[in-house]
Amino acid sequence: AQSVTQLGSHVSVSEGALVLLRCNYSSSVPPYLFWYVQYPNQGLQLLLKYTTGATLVKGINGFEAEFKKSETSFHLTKPSAHMSDAAEYFCAVTPSGGYQKVTFGTGTKLQVIP
Amino acid sequence: EAGVTQFPSHSVIEKGQTVTLRCDPISGHDNLYWYRRVMGKEIKFLLHFVKESKQDESGMPNNRFLAERTGGTYSTLKVQPAELEDSGVYFCASSHRQGAWETQYFGPGTRLLVL
Numbered sequence: 001a002q003s004v005t006q007l008g009s010h011v012s013v014s015e016g017a018l019v020l021l022r023c024n025y026s027s028s029v030p031p032y033l034f035w036y037v038q039y040p041n042q043g044l045q046l047l048l049k050y051t052t053g054a055t056l057v058k059g060i061n062g063f064e065a066e067f068k069k070s071e072t073s074f075h076l077t078k079p080s081a082h083m084s085d086a087a088e089y090f091c092a093v094t095p096s097g098g099y100q101k102v103t104f105g106t107g108t109k110l111q112v113i114p
Numbered sequence: 115e116a117g118v119t120q121f122p123s124h125s126v127i128e129k130g131q132t133v134t135l136r137c138d139p140i141s142g143h144d145n146l147y148w149y150r151r152v153m154g155k156e157i158k159f160l161l162h163f164v165k166e167s168k169q170d171e172s173g174m175p176n177n178r179f180l181a182e183r184t185g186g187t188y189s190t191l192k193v194q195p196a197e198l199e200d201s202g203v204y205f206c207a208s209s210h211r212q213g214a215w216e217t218q219y220f221g222p223g224t225r226l227l228v229l
Contacts, residue, residue, distance in 0.1 A: 042222055043117070045220070102149075
């Protein structure tokens, strides 16, 4: 069984400030972890993923996330927020090993204040 | 390359009516998934096709929901009869091959409102 908890349904940051979106997961087997982003009126887009190897993962648009097994966390960060980052972000998990059913968190809406 | 497309983008129906949602995956993608997001909650898995076969339909809420994938190409999700709690956004996703994890590409979703 697996689950995802995203802390904060809404996060506001100032333009240029650090973005930190929190995600904790629960999985009975080694997980694959993802962050998806949904811009208004668009589908979900994969931002980054962790499968194996390096625990610090870099994604598109300057985002990165670090897999911390001891903390069961996969927080998403970006050093400097841009207005175009305003969107809803979803953390997700799937068991490693090939089966692709994905479990999502409830989402975090990011607001960027000019 | 065209992405995953879904039709309609929005649907408003009355309780008891029937609605059919359609998903066209990326050409050549064997895997097709349906997900649903009820307002304010998480996106939940409904089912998974590999080509025309249902691989996993453990997320289907009840027998009012019927998914098909004719010829392993596009898929339809029919809700009959619709209930108020069926309102939400229905997402479709596709990925290339079975086996090692591959990126799932999502469509824009169909927003269903049951009145």
